[in-house]
Amino acid sequence: MRSFLKATLIWASIAAVGAFLVVWLGLYNVSARQGHLPGVSWVLHNAYRSAVWLRAPSEDEVPELSSPSLIALGRRHYQDACAFCHAMPDQSRSQTALSMLPAPRMSPKRFRTGSRGTCTGSSRTA
Numbered sequence: 001m002r003s004f005l006k007a008t009l010i011w012a013s014i015a016a017v018g019a020f021l022v023v024w025l026g027l028y029n030v031s032a033r034q035g036h037l038p039g040v041s042w043v044l045h046n047a048y049r050s051a052v053w054l055r056a057p058s059e060d061e062v063p064e065l066s067s068p069s070l071i072a073l074g075r076r077h078y079q080d081a082c083a084f085c086h087a088m089p090d091q092s093r094s095q096t097a098l099s100m101l102p103a104p105r106m107s108p109k110r111f112r113t114g115s116r117g118t119c120t121g122s123s124r125t126a
């Protein structure tokens, strides 16, 4: 039993050092232009969704989003921080954005109406 634990610890340490080296040396290409090995996209998407779910306020805490000042603030923020890749409504995405894998989706048409739920995962739903 003791030697089993020792062997497990040694292999776990080797795996941890190997993983650290892969990250530290940049051996795995995280470029948005390359696509990912099978399973990596799943890990990244789930990490993203879980992180948002964990930190997003509950729906009860979401302020009234139909306020004109909040809509204007959101539009300015989207224009400054998001439109470069996702484009503004009625604009096409840049070649840079189109070369990403997967390409960022266009801003949905309902963004224009200011309706809720445009950004999936922006608030907790479960």
Ligand code: HEC
Pocket (backbone or CB within 6 Å): 032, 077, 078, 081, 082, 083, 084, 085, 086, 100, 101, 102, 103, 104, 105, 118, 119, 120
């Ligand atoms: C540098 C480019 C870039 C910028 C800037 C950017 N995005 Fe994205 N976004 C992407 C790409 C690429 C994807 C697709 C990623 C994927 O599906 O794995 C994406 C996906 C998304 C998705 C869909 C996620 C899903 O699970 O379907 C949402 C929502 C989103 N972005 C919101 C935003 C918001 C809000 C901003 C601004 C605050 C923003 N993005 C800024 C590139 C960008």
